[in-house]
Amino acid sequence: MLSNAPFAVECGRAIASVRSKVERVVCVSNPSDLMGLILLVHSGLEPERVMSLSSLDTERFRRSLSRRLGVSMAEMSQVFTLGSHDGAMAPMLDMARVKGASLGQLGIDPEEETEIVREVKYAGISIYKLRGQTAYQSPAVHVLRMLMATDDMPFVIPTARYHHSQCYPYTFGSLPTCIDSSGCHHLSVECTERELVALNGAFASIENMKQQLIEAGYLPEPCEWQSHLQQREELVELI
Known part of the structure; x- marks a missing residue:
């Protein structure tokens, strides 16, 4: 993770320099959740325009x-x-x-x-x-579908994007979503108790890695970037 983080920071800053020309970004570099969060924070793009391949x-x-x-x-x-x-x-x-x-x-x-x-x-x-190598063909097909998604041909497979709620604050992970002409949007999700336990464990893993990136200097503390994202966030209902 820490070896990929510098490239994500550099890429995010490069995107920021041409932000008005960028329609959407799909992060493939692993761990894709955290690299997506780095791209989002350093690019200054709206949350619905930055997503990761999950x-x-x-x-x-x-x-x-x-x-x-x-x-x-x-x-x-x-x-x-x-x-x-x-x-x-x-x-x-x-x-x-x-x-x-x-x-x-x-x-x-x-x-x-x-x-x-x-x-x-x-x-x-x-x-x-x-x-002996990663299966690059499969991600390429999914990324293409995500980038080309429109209102007429939406991409409805769960996708990772920025999320902030009482359960999972200032994070970036996979939840039910729909990618359409205006980007990636959260959908509501209804979980059983054991599914929620599993989901909590997954987001705890993301939070642990997020803290490592903050400590290493690749991500600022949420208080430094949350105000921009809070204006555009979409809360997903967890039942």
Whole structure:
């Protein structure tokens, strides 16, 4: 993380110099949540114009269920991975529906749920070990769709962007979103108790890394940049 941070700061400042010409920015560098926050703070862009690639985690969750259940991803709804883009990410097991049925109704027991979560969390590492390199093709497709999203063709896979609420103050993480012609916007999310525990853990991981970046000097304290973002923030309802 600390090795990528200087480049994110430099990139954010470069964007600030041409801010009026920038429509939206998608951060791919890892950890994408924190690098996205650095870009946002140093660029001075509005929160809806800066987002990070976290949709691959949701894609892996959907592909895991598709393979195990023998169904197409088109038959799924609310299959989301939220929070952080690291080992603390939170696949929303109770929210997921396949042909309208919950995972429990489809016969997936707690042991298999644990295996699905492990598979989703560490899929990126597995790909790296298999190929000897990162799977750059998949991010490229998602980034293109995010950059080209419009009102007519919105991108509705959960995306990481700036978030501030009582639960998760001054942070940057993945929640249900919609990217349209005007940028990335939060949607409301309804969680079960165990999903909220997982989501809290994911955002705690982001907060820990954020504090490391502040201590290292790559991010200022929130009091130095929160006023600009508070004017434009979109609060997401956590139930």
